[in-house]
Amino acid sequence: MMRKLIWFAFVLLFGWPVGAATTHVANLSLPCDSYYQVPSPDGIQLAVPCKDHSLHVVSVPEGKELLVIPSERRANSIAYSRDGQWMAVGFHDGSVELVSTGGLAPSRRWQASERRIDGLYFFPDSKMLVVAPADSAGQVWDLAELPKLRATLQFDFGGINACAVSPDGKLLVVAGDDTVLRWYNTATWQKTLENREFLLETFALTFTASGKEVLAGGADARITVLDAATAKSVLQLPPETGTYIVALDVFGEQQAAAIYLDDAGEKPPQQQIWHLGNAKSISLADAPPTCEAVVGGKLWFCTTEGKMLHISEYQ
């Protein structure tokens, strides 16, 4: 009884402790040295970009190797479609490869740019792919047949840093190197709105489940919530000074997870869970995070211990 009382008082004072709010998903042996990993949204695969520029795809939770793209091809970016059926890989030589994760369709590869592909973003229905070549205009490719260029997204200078598509696929929000956030109507590809309030670059964008808000995070080290209908900021969460946000995911009831990197590259990355309603946060894990993704509506995150990768789920 006393133990229960102490526990109750602890939770009342300090909130729910992290250890109690996470469950173990899988332990996998990493196939290589890797800074970060990308779980598929259906939770059955994990892409492991390696420091030697090879890419390994393994099954979850077995850890069986499913696909290897050798280091000579220098994979640089990866994205899964929301249904987990497709994986897009961007390469240093500016090419993009679309791979059927179940092996049900042949891979397709095309030369999107002369520059390294830094980012890839699927539309919710998997029919289009936004390609971000380094410091170059963004591209929207139609994947229905042979990849066909649908739109080119221009900036004052540079290229795409981050991108998000509304849940209904009608709105595309793009963060440029020029620090501007731009809204596009995906039926016409006309720019409809923009936000020039950001002085620093935005590296992560995501829509809330309702599609009514857009969350932005980047070099200003804080999450900004924007009204998707007006592009105006409606809330700014406190900054984690000395860091910058590189990943941002929304899940559950008004919760957002963010990964922060140290500005100077001296401290390990950290991960925070924010409650958008009360602007309070908790640290997710003691070990530095190496992935985060929303799988079946739950937040997955990864940590490593030597060659062992631990995947956990936040409840």
Add this chain to the structure above:
Amino acid sequence: MTRRELLERCAFSGALMLATSLTVPALAAEWDESERKRKPTPYCELGPFYKREAPRTSTMRAPSDAGMPLALSGAVYNTRGEIVPDAKVEIWQTDNDGHYDIEGYRYRTLLTPGPKGSYAVESVMPGHYPSRVCQHVHYLTTASGHRPLITQLYFATDPVFEGDPDKNYTRDPLIASRELVRPVMIKADAKQSIAVVTFDLVMETL
């Protein structure tokens, strides 16, 4: 002797056969233009620490700042070798300890070279930091009718190159061109030594 005089003498002596559509002055002008032509400055990526609305200052270094003083200068041209009069040059770098100022605008400036096309700024040698191999200075140059030029300047004296930038410049995977590694001249007087680097920027027209 001018180029025009040289061409006239060659033509007169029969050493130069002129096509009917070309006159000596036209040929001299073309010669002049071909000599003025410049290769575009190689691209080098923007990186994550760009900040908009930097102050217009030619003095980024405060007197008490740590690090070797650095004098950067150059001019902005197009590929025809002409000055780009309305260019804007944004420069940002770390301090001597390898830290970017994200909160404020230390070691960030926006310069407008003006009709002569030249720019000059006082700084310090930037520091090394863990996620980058070499010391570097970021440049973003914009001008109407020209492709924005995003690049970085590197220093031939960087210890990473071990005195041989020709051989070792690829130690930093972001340096795609040897041209971006600039020689450093040390000027010294009784009070201090200053590293002097010139870096001309050549923009492509749209």
